[in-house]
Amino acid sequence: MAKAIVIGAGFGGIASALRLRRKGYDVTLIDKQDQLGGRAYQYRRETPLGTFVHDAGPTVITAKFLFDELFTMFGKRREDYVEFRDIYPWYRIQFADGSTFDYGGTLEQFEAQIAKFEPRDVEGFRRYLKHSKKIFDVGFTELGDQPFDKFTTMLKCAPALLRLQNYKTVYGMARKYITSEKLRRVFSFQPLLVGGNPFNTTSIYSLIFYLVHQPLLFGLVRRLAETAGTSLLVTSRQTLGMPEEFEFPLGPLDESEGAALFEDRARRARPELAVSEESLRALSRRLGGMPLALELAAARAGVQGLAQIEAAGWTAERDFGEALGIPKRQRSLDAVLRESLAMLPEDVRKTFFGLGAFRNGFDAEAALAVADAGPAKLDTLRRWSLILPTEDGDGSLRFRMPEPLRDVAGLGAARIHAHYFADLQKRKP
Template identity: 50%
Template sequence: MPSWIRTLAVRKDASLNTSSEPTLAGPDAPHVVVIGAGFGGLAAAVRLLARGYNVTVVDRLEQPGGRARVTRVEGDGGEYVFDMGPTLITAPFLFDELWEIAGEKREDYVEMVPTTPFYRIRFDDGEVFEYTGDQAAMEEQIARFNPDDVAGYRRFLKKSEAIFETGFLELGHVPFGKFTDMAKIIPSMVLLESHRTVYGLVAKYFKDKRLRQVFSFHPLLVGGNPFSTTSIYALIAYLERHWGVWYAMGGTGAMVAGIAALIERMGGRFRFGETVEEITAEASGGKPRATGVRLAGGEHIGADMVVSNADAAWTYKHLVRPEHRTTWTDKKVDKTKLSMSLFVWYFGTDKKYEDVAHHTILLGKRYKALLDDIFDNHKLADDFSLYLHRPSATDPNMAPPGHDSFYVLSPVPHLESGTDWTKETEKYRKLVEQYLEATVLPGLSEHVTASLALTPKEFEEDYLSLKGAAFSIQPQLTQSAYFRPHNKSEDVEGLFLVGAGTHPGAGMPGVLSSARVLDTLIPDAKDFERQRPSEPLAA
């Protein structure tokens, strides 16, 4: 059994029953190749398997998860477990659905626990705001900063709920394949003030500048600038309040392993350590039709359909031949505004910082000016705002006994900044360490026993993300819904996209919902009219 599923291939309360094999699609069932084993690709694989397809998932890493991969580092005292990417779950039903459509229950395999506060937000002057799902507690917090903003908070919540009901519940799983699909929702978008930015909307309801930061930072969690991201993303505030903020015991990697094991039980196959070099296509009069993928080693895997969970911009610029693209040409891809990137430092300490919350946001002295440097000026600044994750606050098994496991994330410009990360990595890490030591982790430099850094350079090299962008395409109004790369490719028949760069966008709810969109675009296997690929099917 592969090591990445060893701990989750069995139920928590019983051994895996190996006496009966999972029900597999027949050998003549249509075959789908999924490029990328990130959450979007894994969710797509489960949904396609449940509907009767043969599925092969190909990933260039040696484990599933994509950006949500796991790294284990030996330090003084034992092993630290680091989730390399997403750390919190805000729409748990989207995970539960994956097990349900396979006739199983997620809670039999992966345990999720709520975290509170959702975030502890620390301002540069040391003032703290405890962000929770409790309205009374939130109003008490707000009143400490500005009593007049309590009424504004109540109005903002109602607005966020209205945006949530339309933007997430109604439109989050709907494909936008035609402009008429977009035209139909324009009245709702006008009513919800989608022309405003998140910060612009928040500023309507809050006068205190610090509270404006507290209620506008959420777009950064999905790669957007609060000052340019459409206010549709203000729905995140209500989404968190509605379902809470959850943590998977064992880390996000436990959820990855659980879904990967589910895919294998359903008959799906994985090809790890394999890089897709081309999505092959055959032109026959109309649009070219996907026929499979060609790997870096030259092998061709034939398929009736291809689902790309690779970075959307990379997919079109590097995996689909120019002659097969009339919409997402190199010129259009190059003009697309990409998200910022991230600097992430993973570290373990030989002491426990008991007073540090599971999720902490440390806001620096600058807000808009810093975001301007990151998104518009593409300049690596000397200051930063940080997200500090301490999973061992909830799950002691993420660190050796008596130790703590952390990762700290700093939004930084993507590679268009020209920053030479081979030279800047240690210098920047040291700046982050010094800031943490001076604020929430006293004596940090004397207690670090494990250390690992991830920079925009690795986002490009490890994940094949164009320009090292951490969240693919920015969530601006003119790059949302119909204006994003479509879930059903505009250029190649039989090619579908899931993940952060397509509709509805980045973040775990977004990428899981992108796979859900496929249910309305791809028929059940029994209803699929097989198109003969240019080469025999292979898995």
């Protein structure tokens, strides 16, 4: 087994060690301190008055999902080991003149604190929040896992970062939106926590502002909707774990619904379409009752017969669908699925590929044996609608993967297989 040594057992070191372990390395984690945690070290002092405990560093979990991911990698659930609690305030900022700012809580609580100092800054705070989302979208979502070891990578990102005014400092960004000097300090001191100086740390660090305040932005959207007397129905590809969320899984269409949808859409492409109800139902079955798969298939009816459509397979890149108004990024089932799969941790993706081996569904035991799919991975795949739970007659739960997804999973497994042998070939002397 290949060996790896990680020096430093802070959050960064622990996370690296776990990821290497998951990749099959024999890992040794070294630290000069006598405890894990790095800046999250906990100091204890025994005194005649009792034991005093001091938390050295972090108090606010800014990216919960990064912790969850580490547990999921090993088929565990973070909740079974560590509890994250909502607290208010996260911290109290005390100014020399005795005034205080209670940091944290809901949008309303934040705005009430801001208004105590300068009511006009409430609006600036909302604009700052929106700007930090843009920084977050580039700095975290797009670049968060990019290694900046090559000049060319940095060069590629430069235009986007410039547009977001990365030449401004964190303090400079706060000054742009906030007028009160005290509030500027409230919204810019955070780089101090990682040893940075707010007066010279690039404003890209303001992405932390969005990361921490994400729920507030949802609050802002909700308030805008309420003010306009509008109800918002927001749907998402996967559950987000928000308190406002209500899970309502949309199952596949049954055979006759699927057949009707296909026929309706196909007639738009070829009004004279004449096919038997039975073959339509068979196609709907073959496509697992997935509305998008049926629509994409129907889009091709103008130039292909049912037999050709069915024989074509569902994973090839193609560009039908414009006539039916299907957005470009959804015109290939393969592309849509690849977009979803790219957002999953690598090991969950591999599990998905492995589960594609089951033709007639599977139970938890078989999933674990064949594809290393423990309960946490199954739950992730279920939340992404990549597998569908079905109640068995005897009260136990089974899962199945719709047919088109199985095709994609098969292709994914074939890609891993091909990469493995290509690598092996390269390593041969």
